[in-house]
Amino acid sequence: MARSNYDYPGYDRSGPTYWTKTTLLYAVVVGGAILWSLPFWWTIATSISAAPATTSVALAPSDLTLGNFQTLFETQPVGRWFANTIIFAGSVTAFNLVFDSLAGYALARLDFAGRDKLFLLFVSTMMIPGMVTLIPVYVLLSELGWVNTYQGIIAPLIAQPIGIFLLRQHFKSMPSALGEAAQIDGCNQFQTFYKVYLPLAKPALATLGIYTFITTWNNFEWPLIIASDSSMYTLPVALFSVRNEYFTEWGLVMAAAAVIVVPIIIVFLSAQRYFIEGMTLSGMKG
Amino acid sequence: MDSGGRLVQSKTRYRQSIRRGTATLRAICSFFRTSSCFRSSCLARCCLRSTSRFSIGTSSSGGVSGRGRLFSVVSILTPWPWENNWASLRSPSYNLWWFALRNTFIYVIVVVPAQIIGAFFLALALDSRIRGKKALRAAYFMPVMLTSAASGVIWRWLLASNGVVNEILRPLGLAHGWASDPNTALWALTIIGIWGGIGFNMIFYLAGLQNIPEELYEAARIDGASGWDRIREVTWPNLRNTNFFVIVLSIIGTFQIFGIALVFAEGGPYYSTTTAVVHIYNTAFVYADYGEGAAMAFILFCILFIFSYYQYRYRQQEEVEY
Numbered sequence: 001m002a003r004s005n006y007d008y009p010g011y012d013r014s015g016p017t018y019w020t021k022t023t024l025l026y027a028v029v030v031g032g033a034i035l036w037s038l039p040f041w042w043t044i045a046t047s048i049s050a051a052p053a054t055t056s057v058a059l060a061p062s063d064l065t066l067g068n069f070q071t072l073f074e075t076q077p078v079g080r081w082f083a084n085t086i087i088f089a090g091s092v093t094a095f096n097l098v099f100d101s102l103a104g105y106a107l108a109r110l111d112f113a114g115r116d117k118l119f120l121l122f123v124s125t126m127m128i129p130g131m132v133t134l135i136p137v138y139v140l141l142s143e144l145g146w147v148n149t150y151q152g153i154i155a156p157l158i159a160q161p162i163g164i165f166l167l168r169q170h171f172k173s174m175p176s177a178l179g180e181a182a183q184i185d186g187c188n189q190f191q192t193f194y195k196v197y198l199p200l201a202k203p204a205l206a207t208l209g210i211y212t213f214i215t216t217w218n219n220f221e222w223p224l225i226i227a228s229d230s231s232m233y234t235l236p237v238a239l240f241s242v243r244n245e246y247f248t249e250w251g252l253v254m255a256a257a258a259v260i261v262v263p264i265i266i267v268f269l270s271a272q273r274y275f276i277e278g279m280t281l282s283g284m285k286g
Numbered sequence: 287m288d289s290g291g292r293l294v295q296s297k298t299r300y301r302q303s304i305r306r307g308t309a310t311l312r313a314i315c316s317f318f319r320t321s322s323c324f325r326s327s328c329l330a331r332c333c334l335r336s337t338s339r340f341s342i343g344t345s346s347s348g349g350v351s352g353r354g355r356l357f358s359v360v361s362i363l364t365p366w367p368w369e370n371n372w373a374s375l376r377s378p379s380y381n382l383w384w385f386a387l388r389n390t391f392i393y394v395i396v397v398v399p400a401q402i403i404g405a406f407f408l409a410l411a412l413d414s415r416i417r418g419k420k421a422l423r424a425a426y427f428m429p430v431m432l433t434s435a436a437s438g439v440i441w442r443w444l445l446a447s448n449g450v451v452n453e454i455l456r457p458l459g460l461a462h463g464w465a466s467d468p469n470t471a472l473w474a475l476t477i478i479g480i481w482g483g484i485g486f487n488m489i490f491y492l493a494g495l496q497n498i499p500e501e502l503y504e505a506a507r508i509d510g511a512s513g514w515d516r517i518r519e520v521t522w523p524n525l526r527n528t529n530f531f532v533i534v535l536s537i538i539g540t541f542q543i544f545g546i547a548l549v550f551a552e553g554g555p556y557y558s559t560t561t562a563v564v565h566i567y568n569t570a571f572v573y574a575d576y577g578e579g580a581a582m583a584f585i586l587f588c589i590l591f592i593f594s595y596y597q598y599r600y601r602q603q604e605e606v607e608y
Contacts, residue, residue, distance in 0.1 A: 029411045033425035036481065039440050040428065042450055046443070127594035131542045131563045132587040135570050135580045218433035220545040225571055236435035240549050243439050250443050260436045268431050272424065275431065276489055 043261055046254040068255035076242065077231065078259065085234040088153055088223065089216040095158035096212045097205055103159065104167025105193050109179065119168065122161045126282075131221070138225055148229045157216065162282040163208050170204040171197055210271045211278025217264075235260050382557060383582055386565035389472060393543060393561060397479040398536045404484045405532070406525075409491035410517070423492075427485035434482075438549025441478045465551050468558035475559050478546050483539070487532050494528030495521070527600070534597045538590055562586055 050063035072078060106112075107119045137156050138147075146152030174197060182192045198205075220236040227233055230241065242256040268275070408426060412419055429437065444450050445464040452461040464474045498521065506516045544563035547553060553560035553568065560568070566586070570579025 025411055025414070025416065029408070029416065029422055032408070033422045036485075037425045037428060039437075039444060039481075042444065043440050124598065127591065127598050129538065129542055129587065129590045129594065131544065131566070132583045132590075135566075135576055135583055138571075139576055214431065218431070220433055220435045220549075225567075236433040236545075239433075239435045239439055243442070243549065248446075250446070253439060254443060257436050257439050260433060261440075264431050264433075265428070268428060269424070272427070276427070279430075279486070280489060280493060 040261060040265065043254050043257050046251060047258040049251065068251040069258075072242075072252055072255045072259075076238070076256075078238075078256075080231060081233050081235050081238040082259075084227075084232060085217060087150060088219075088234050089213050091150075091154050092157045092216045093209050093213045095154070096160060096163050097209055099159040100163030100208065101167050101198060101201065101205065102193075103164045104169075105171050105197060107164065108168045108171035109176075109193075109197070110189070119164075122164050126161045126165075134221065134225060141226065147226055148232050150232075152226050153223055153232070153234075156222070157219075160212070162278075163212065166208055166278075166281055167201060167204055170201050174200055207274045207277045207281075210274035211282075214264075214267065214271075214275050215278075382560065382565055383562075385557060386560045386562050389558070389560060390541060390543070390562040392472060393476055393479065394537060394540045396473075396476045397483065397540050398533065400476075400480045401483040401487050401536055401540075402529075402532060404480065405487035405491055408484065408488050409495055410521070412488070413492060413495045423485075423488070426488055429482045430485045432482070434545025435549050437478055437482055438546045441474070441481075441546075442550050445474050466555055468554075468556040471551055471555060471558045475543075475547055475550060478550065479540060479543065482546070483536065486539075487536060490528055490532045490535075491525070494525045498524045531597065531600050534593045534600070538593050538597065541586075541590055 047068050048064055048066065050065045050067060103122075107115060107122075141147060141152045141155070144152075146155065178196050178200075179192050182196045187195065218236065219234075220240075223232075223234040223237045224240065227237060230238075233241065239253075239256050239260060243253050246252045412423055412426075416422070442465055446452070447461075447463045447466065451464065455461050462470065464470050502520045502524070503516060506520050511519060542563055543561050544567065547559045547561050547564050548567065551559045553564045562582070563586070566579050566582045569575050569582065
């Protein structure tokens, strides 16, 4: 698809101005892209180089070694952190899919008093910045005695208004004849939801699931506050503590960063579209 | 300089407004402490537990006089205290909350326009017929996927005194302790913010550009409009809604900067990167003063509510699609 402001069909492709323009455009955009991705490259390069006491601007890592990773994995419970992060992101995602789809379905397809007002209430909670509720939620959980437990890390995030919003829209857009046919065939309300409508919502569920997983994986603020014990850290929090521990041993710190960065790059290249969809909908990086 | 008198005038007015501001903060705190109607809500319950750690409001022993010098009108516009007396921030009578808010304002004022202008032109470029569009978009978008802890650590290392950036700048004689100098730490933070935010806004602009009908460009071309004319007369007016949405989103997002600032420099050196949320975090979770933290969070909520409300209204109107 040719966007029309520049280089449209019938555009004069001869003469010096065209070439200058094109070259300039490419130079700026490609140069910027390289600049933007360099930090990632340098992170990985530093983590696999030996003795980066002083960094050099060499674009290639010197003295390839996995020593940094070895030291890191021997001195720190990296496996445990990884498991924590998987548990955290995985269960938050699973809970979200269950609760958001149920709530979204109820708000779209069932008739009950105050339904739309309830939905408005859900949506208006999106107006509260995440940082504002951090303290009350923490105090509540500490009174429950859930600080430093899995349920404490997971509980506040098990449903999110944006997911309810997204799934409600999807369920609303589906034809009601399907549900009526199912009811005539003897399905009860839950079967109608589970057997008829839920399979149709698969694309939305995929978007929501992937988006939730990535944002939870990246969540730094909440685990930082609720997990004070190093055995309960998730990877971002662990990275922060590793940095404070090995203040200037950048090779080790960058190895810890690479443990986070590499999975993200892999996931990013495969699931970028879903993440972007979820992000544009919620308007939040997470 | 005929503006000298006016400067003094606005200085005193500004001091008064600071006094009034702290009075408001006090009022809010006392409202939370005393009000019974809010007692059921959790936020208010937190606010009931105040044990003053930093003095809220001014200490009666003339806290303002010391601050007035530091907070001249000019100092609001520059990212460092006017008289460069960073040490005064360490004194316990100094109310860091205002300083943190000021840091946040500076960060927002620098980052939001840069992000938006950059994202707009990037989207224009990546929407034209250019090779490798997907890869380029991915490159700009990658930082958005990165957790704030990782961006903080990575940039801390890039900007360390023996880091990569200084290695590049040293031959030019520009090497500098970017993160350890209080005068430049906030600037470094804005650079991280721009790096992490351009891709995010670019997505929205790309979506907006897709929605502009082709015929408008055709018509403009037939009328003989040049490239710039087409951007000004067709693209820009048609992106009005996108613009509005992106600006509001950016403001809400950048105002809550926390993770990057905390990991990058722990809010230091000399509190120069202590943003509003970092200060709330320190107050509530480092000094275990939930009441004061919650009061500050409430103020933050009041500031952001204006923007959130408009975003909410906007979202009701239309759907953004990628």
